[in-house]
Amino acid sequence: MMSVKFDRVAVFGAFKVGAALSLASLISLPASAQTITAVMQSGLRVMDPVVSTAFMTRDHGYMIYDTLLGINEKFEIKPQMAEKWEVSTDQKTYTFILREGLKWHDGAPVTSEDCVASIKRWSEKDSTGQVLMTMVSEIKVVDGKSFQVILKEPTTLLLESLAKLSSRPAFIMPKRIADTPSSEPIKEYVGSGPFKFVDSEFKPGLKVVYEKNKDYVPRSDAASWTAGGKVVNVDRVQWLAMPDQMTPVNALINGEIDYIQQVPFDLLPMLENKSDINVEVLDKLGSWTYFRFNHLHPPFDNKLVRQAAMNAVGQEDVLKTLVGNPKYSRTCPSVFGCDTPYADAYGQDVVVPSNIEKAKELLKEAKYDGTPVVVLHPTDIAMLSAQPVVIASALRKAGFKVDLKTMDWQTVVTQQGNQKPASEGGWNIFSTYSTLATSGDPFGNTTVASNGKKAWAGWPDVPEIEKLRLDFARATDPAERKKITAQIQKLAIDEGVVAPLGQFSVPAAYSKKLTGVLPSPVTLFWNIKKAEK
Incomplete structure (x- = not known):
């Protein structure tokens, strides 16, 4: 087997000044805003979670969009945007009722028309959705807060599909955006999720900023994976991309950032014994x-x-x-x-x-x-x-x-x-x-x-x-x-x-200023609190 080794210390030394300048230019901390700064596995450029199966695009989706159903650490399917669902006696008609208080980031109410359009667009691309739709007779709006999925035959696939974690979760978008052909990427990033995308600060491939959606109404139950209450406890989350892996490790040690999504295995010893840093495998299944x-x-x-x-x-x-x-x-x-x-x-x-x-x-x-x-x-x-x-x-x-x-x-x-x-x-x-x-x-x-x-x-x-x-x-x-x-x-x-x-399994690393970091197969930023000191 061909062996390829990198002298990370030498690399870091060569790029230390430039990397520091880059880090300073990327991190923006508005006065009095409590911010989590996270270095993610890569930069974000592809923004449409229907077009791409990339984890970064999926993780971005969980920040700004929501799903009708969620799934918890026991693999139980739970209502999320849906308040509940009802099933007919023949197991072929599912009626989904949306919960109160759902709003798009532009202030408009979430409607059943939005849900139907989103499911249809998602199902055109997603491999699970494609099979599901061969078993669906009709998806129709009942009223502004409810819609029905009528199956040709009973199947558990409907609920499993709408609750799936990855690679293309069935994120719900406004109808005007979901009406974009699935062969084309969307051009507007408005969701109803716990965070809002800050377009003015987006630097493709380098930096993404999200701010707390103050209109978001979390569920009352405890957060577990993508189910439960998505309570946001900070004002902002900013994602940075740093191709040189030594740079974020040193930045975390120096307190310049709060979180590293994935720590390279050969750099783990630099962080494992630091008293103010947690190193943890958050995805327990790997x-x-x-x-x-x-x-x-x-x-x-x-x-x-x-x-x-x-x-x-x-x-x-x-x-x-x-x-x-x-x-x-x-x-x-x-x-x-x-x-x-x-x-x-x-x-x-x-x-x-x-x-x-x-x-x-x-x-x-x-x-x-x-x-x-x-x-x-x-x-x-x-x-x-x-x-x-x-x-x-x-x-x-x-x-x-x-x-x-x-x-x-x-x-x-x-x-x-x-x-x-x-x-x-x-x-x-x-x-x-x-x-x-x-x-x-x-x-x-x-x-x-x-x-x-x-x-x-x-x-x-x-x-x-x-x-x-x-x-x-x-x-x-x-x-x-x-x-x-x-x-x-x-x-x-x-x-x-x-x-x-x-x-x-891939360990993450984060400052002990952060509490409430959720173990999950996907990277989640709700539930986290950040201490000032």
């Missing part, structure tokens, strides 16, 4: 990392070539480079995560060890002609920069011709949707990761959707998987659902729909 093929163009339109690549890349090599500490990582072949209800070991011999000789045999059988493989390599996020390097090294050993294309993560996010061949600016492989809390079934897990160009980036076309996902939505027996997910696991590995690279 994440899984994986890579995706572009199924539309050579060479990965050939299943044998995809199998060759999966055999070449070893999980231990990836995890050693990415994490380095077995305390925070483990190998796992399951596309639904290990230690989950739908965990499955099928494909362990393919995706866990690196088998270069097997990969060479498969490439020979596939008659690989040396078509270059473009691997997208984000360099600004510690949790994403190692995987492409290891993948590229393994592929080269197996006989692939590889072009490792460096860029920042937000450029990768915008590039993901490019369906052109690599020779025309497209891509062949990219890697990322997802939270296990949102990946444990065939609908929360975006990667297994396999409906061709309607699928998530990579665009696998495996009709058998789509049929099984629909079967899963109809099934109510846990044993039957387990049988279905085992079949999906086999197809996902055999067809190269997604290639698991192992599991890991």
